[in-house]
Amino acid sequence: MxxxxxxxxxxxxxxxxxxxxxxxxxxxxxxxxxxxxxxxxxxxxxxxxxxxxxxxxxxxxxxxxxxxxxxxxxxxxxxxxxxxxxxxxxLPGRRPRRVLRGERAVVVADDEMLASALARRASRAAAVSPDAVTVSLGRRTGVVRIAPVSGMRVNRDEVRIAVAEEFDRAHSTGSMRFSILVSPTGKVGS
Structure with missing residues (x-):
């Protein structure tokens, strides 16, 4: 750079x-x-x-x-x-933005945009609708909250691996630790 x-x-x-x-x-x-x-x-x-x-x-x-x-x-x-x-x-006063990999240019993405992409990936891995997943990002940690359909079990490790892969594919520097929180009460329907 x-x-x-x-x-x-x-x-x-x-x-x-x-x-x-x-x-x-x-x-x-x-x-x-x-x-x-x-x-x-x-x-x-x-x-x-x-x-x-x-x-x-x-x-x-x-x-x-x-x-x-x-x-x-x-x-x-x-x-x-x-x-x-x-x-x-x-204090540094950091904005909620991250530098992403780019082949020919520097790409700075807002954390909300990145959280949205991670939520889509988590919803596919958990087999729930996209509106049942929310992701919040901190500097070094991320929290994925899932409200599954009643009666469906969510494999936390599978979701954690999928979200970490998506983050690693887009993000260039630093590591991120994700916690997966599954709501004990599910939603009715999908």
Missing amino acids: SRVESRIVRRETHSPRTVAAACVAIVLVVAVAWLAVEGILHLLGMRPLLFSPRALLTALAAAPSAGTPLLVAVAAIAGVVGVVLVALAV
Whole structure:
């Protein structure tokens, strides 16, 4: 895979941080603009919008004597906001997409599309209708849920092998572990 192709794959499989960065920037711009307006209103001798700079500084200076519950609440909120922002900055933010094998091009497929193909294969292996099978995919695990027709037995190993073969035929990197969950109560009819 060339550098350009790997950049395209990264862009398609990872979510951008522009929304989070824009929200933080907007909050900072609003806060700085509000402080600037309050300062200008104070210098002109006009009434403040919310707090005068002197009242704001007095409130900040009196914060240590505000009481333990209030300080703990403010610290907890600030800590949660900080952890969320650090997590957004550090964690990869993967989209539910996978790189599939392609002979002449890079193919990025949505997990829902791949899950649909796996569900069709599982329904054929379990001999049930396609609407009786649902598949959900995680990064390294997949769950196949089957609601068989009443009185029909489903061979879990056969379904697991069929689904794993279908996944291996389409997917190029990484391994996937599938769990097959068969509903204890069957459906009436097919």
